[in-house]
Each structure stands twice: as C-alpha cells, then as structure tokens.
Amino acid sequence: MQHTSKLPNVGTTIFTVMSQLAAKENAINLSQGFPNFPSDPVLINLVQQALRENYNQYAPMPGAPILREAIAEKMKYLYRRTYNLETEIVVTAGATQAIFTIISAFVRPKDEVIIFTPAYDCYAPAVEANGGTVVPIQLKGTTFAVDWNEVRSKISSKTKMVLINTPHNPSGTVLSKKDMEEFSSILENTNIILLSDEVYEHIIFDDAQHQSAALFPKLAERAFITASFGKTFHNTGWKMGYCVAPKELMDEFKKVHQFNVFSVNHPMQIGIGNYLQDPQNYLQLPAFFQEKRDFFLNAIKDSRFTWKPSEGTYFQVLSYENITDELDTEFAKRLTREHKIASIPLSVFNTNKEDHKLLRFCFAKTEKTLAEAAKILNNI
Incomplete structure (x- = not known):
C-alpha cells in the first residue's frame, strides 16, 4: 500500500530519544518531565474507594x-x-x-x-x-x-x-x-x-x-x-x-x-x-516545588553551568556556554553517555533549530536523585 503521510516531518520525539538513551546508559534521567516520587496516598485511597464503589x-x-x-x-x-x-x-x-x-x-x-x-x-x-x-x-x-x-x-x-x-x-x-x-x-x-x-x-x-x-x-x-x-x-x-x-x-x-x-x-x-x-x-504546590528548585540550584552553585532561576514549571534551564561550543543536541547525548545524566536540548523546539547552548533539567525528583545529579554536574 502507498500513502502520503499527513505528518512527513515527524519522527521520534526528543523525549523518547533521551529517555531511551538514559535507560541504555543507566543514567539519571532528568530529561522527560515526570516525578520519581509517589502521589499523595490520600488521593490514591480516594481512587481506590471509587473503584470499590463501582464507578467503573x-x-x-x-x-x-x-x-x-x-x-x-x-x-x-x-x-x-x-x-x-x-x-x-x-x-x-x-x-x-x-x-x-x-x-x-x-x-x-x-x-x-x-x-x-x-x-x-x-x-x-x-x-x-x-x-x-x-x-x-x-x-x-x-x-x-x-x-x-x-x-x-x-x-x-x-x-x-x-x-x-x-x-x-x-x-x-x-x-x-x-x-x-x-x-x-x-x-x-x-x-x-x-x-x-x-x-x-x-x-x-x-x-x-x-x-x-x-x-x-x-x-x-x-x-x-x-x-x-x-x-x-x-x-x-x-x-x-x-x-x-x-x-x-x-x-x-x-x-x-x-x-x-x-x-x-x-x-x-x-x-x-x-x-x-x-x-x-493544590495551594501548597508552589512551595513544594520551589523547595526542590532551590535545593537543586544550591547544589550546583559551584558548577560551570549558569542559569536564571526557573519562574514556573518543574524545569530548570542551564546554560553550558562556559563549558563547550558543542551543539546542544550533541552535548546532551554526550552528557548521557559519558557522565550518566540525561537532559533535553532546547534547540529542537526552536524555529530553525536556534541553538543558545541551553539544556532543560527536570527537578521533580527526590532530593536523593537531585543530589546525585548535582554531584555529576559539579564535576563537568
């Protein structure tokens, strides 16, 4: 069968690419935006209660x-x-x-x-x-x-x-x-x-x-x-x-x-x-995530990365302009392979793939994970 794709330029997303590479390299995955800590047990129990009450x-x-x-x-x-x-x-x-x-x-x-x-x-x-x-x-x-x-x-x-x-x-x-x-x-x-x-x-x-x-x-x-x-x-x-x-x-x-x-x-x-x-x-969430942002940034304060603190979301953008001139896509992959930490290069989301030497890191993680990630980043 022959057909013309409606999305001819769409391939594998950068999130899949970096998460797969992180898994292959056994790297800390700060690329894809998901928490590595559990939901509130109260919410889990409420959903379980709804299951038992036959909202099925x-x-x-x-x-x-x-x-x-x-x-x-x-x-x-x-x-x-x-x-x-x-x-x-x-x-x-x-x-x-x-x-x-x-x-x-x-x-x-x-x-x-x-x-x-x-x-x-x-x-x-x-x-x-x-x-x-x-x-x-x-x-x-x-x-x-x-x-x-x-x-x-x-x-x-x-x-x-x-x-x-x-x-x-x-x-x-x-x-x-x-x-x-x-x-x-x-x-x-x-x-x-x-x-x-x-x-x-x-x-x-x-x-x-x-x-x-x-x-x-x-x-x-x-x-x-x-x-x-x-x-x-x-x-x-x-x-x-x-x-x-x-x-x-x-x-x-x-x-x-x-x-x-x-x-x-x-x-x-x-x-x-x-x-x-x-x-x-939901009102307590800003303080909850700001504590994680501040913990992460304080932990990497002695690194060669530079940044403006995130104003919202659970992502922190770091500039590596003081470290290397590599393309952000290549540097992100090298960090994953050689240093065992995965991030997302920003150029893939930009018009004409503009590259400003920026990587996105997800800090919706446990303090243990963030401390381990910071130790790696401080050694780069």
Whole structure:
C-alpha cells in the first residue's frame, strides 16, 4: 500500500530519544518531565474507594459532575471567573488530548495558527494534521521574552488561533500581567481563538501569581484553557486533564470530543473530584516545588553551568556556554553517555533549530536523585 503521510516531518520525539538513551546508559534521567516520587496516598485511597464503589462504567461525556463542580469552584476561587459546569467544562485524557481536540474542532486547511517557540512538541503536529499552517514566533534569546510588535505583524486574515503556554515549557518562564494585557489588546475585536496551555498553573515560584487567561475578560471570552491533573498531582501516567471555555466554543469542542474519546477514566475522576474539595492540595504546590528548585540550584552553585532561576514549571534551564561550543543536541547525548545524566536540548523546539547552548533539567525528583545529579554536574 502507498500513502502520503499527513505528518512527513515527524519522527521520534526528543523525549523518547533521551529517555531511551538514559535507560541504555543507566543514567539519571532528568530529561522527560515526570516525578520519581509517589502521589499523595490520600488521593490514591480516594481512587481506590471509587473503584470499590463501582464507578467503573462510562462517565458522563463531559466528565463526572463532582469533578466538573470542583473545577468550576477552583477557577472561581483562583481566577474570579465563573464557568458553567454543564456547558463550559470538559474532563479530558490529559491536556494533550484537549489541545488536539481543540485544534481539530476549529482549524481547517490553510488556517494559520501562531505558536511561540520553543514550543512543546505536540502543538505543531496537531495543526499540521488538520491541514493548518503553523506561524512560529521565536521567543527572544535566553530571556524568552515576547516581541509583541512581531505578534502584531504576524496576525493576518488567515489567523485562526494563537497558542500560548504559561508557565512555559521548556524555558520555565512566565507571562506577566503586562504581557497578558498587551496580548488582550492585540486580540480584541478579532475572531481569533486563544488556546492557553496552563498545565503548570500551580507550579509557580517566588510568590508570583499565575496570570491565567481567565483573569482577563477580553481573553477569557475567546479562550480555551487547558490544564493537567497529571502534572499537578504527580501522576502523569493517569493522563487526566480538562479544559474550560465559553459555551459557544465548548459546543464545537464537544462535537469532536464525543467521537475521539467520549469520556475518560471514571474512578480517577471521582477520586480527584473528592481530593479537590481541600484547596490546600493544590495551594501548597508552589512551595513544594520551589523547595526542590532551590535545593537543586544550591547544589550546583559551584558548577560551570549558569542559569536564571526557573519562574514556573518543574524545569530548570542551564546554560553550558562556559563549558563547550558543542551543539546542544550533541552535548546532551554526550552528557548521557559519558557522565550518566540525561537532559533535553532546547534547540529542537526552536524555529530553525536556534541553538543558545541551553539544556532543560527536570527537578521533580527526590532530593536523593537531585543530589546525585548535582554531584555529576559539579564535576563537568
């Protein structure tokens, strides 16, 4: 059989490449973004209880009522915005499924979607699989700042959607209130949809406030906001997330969602819905992860790497410009083979593979793992 690929340029992801290499070399894996410590036993017990109570058949298509109600309460509590749990909230099989479904519901051939690079690697393929055209805007240098004048220049009559991610993976930067206000003024009086990937909303540091699109009325009225319980509650393997949006947008999302997923894991929804009844289960996360960030950075303070402390996410970007001139992809592989520590090179996410000699390390690990990693980095 012969066919033409819809994604001819997509190969094995860098996450798979580096994790496989880490396993082969028996290296400490700080590449792929997953914790190596367990979920809260309270949450595990709540899911087990739901299994025993026989929540083992299909959940309602948009999600279990207890979970949608908890999401609505959380959005109102944190961002002062009310989402209708019947018409504006859908539970999804992780944020990645939500993102793919949003794009599938709205993007047609030749539509343009603006994406800021370095970008998480699921964004562009979802656009291309639906016949859309990616319009990349490269964040600036090693600060990852947005040039809002460039954003204005890239918007055209073909622009269907703009996709943002804050806190930002892979850079660990966050968009400020001023950034979001500027963005709001750009999109006002357009029909452009905003897809705001906010999976790290609860992992933000130094007493900063996450600037959700929900906080800005002119953005919220056009925005899908996606989030991840896997990232939030240390269980990425559960693939459990959600999205919120105004009814007129969510109506179109549901038309696709009901046929590519319909509904997601029921007992986990019940467990998470009950777990969210105590806001401290997510309010304590900034301090929890900042302690890990600070431990890691303090442990490598005598190394030859340089950095700006991560502002959010559980990733820390390190510059190796004082160590070698190697391409980041080659240096990352050499670190894994020769020094037994795996990271992610940032150039693979950049427009035209821009290489600023930066590697991303995941610090969602135990202190023991972080101390072992620091010892290696200090000897390079």
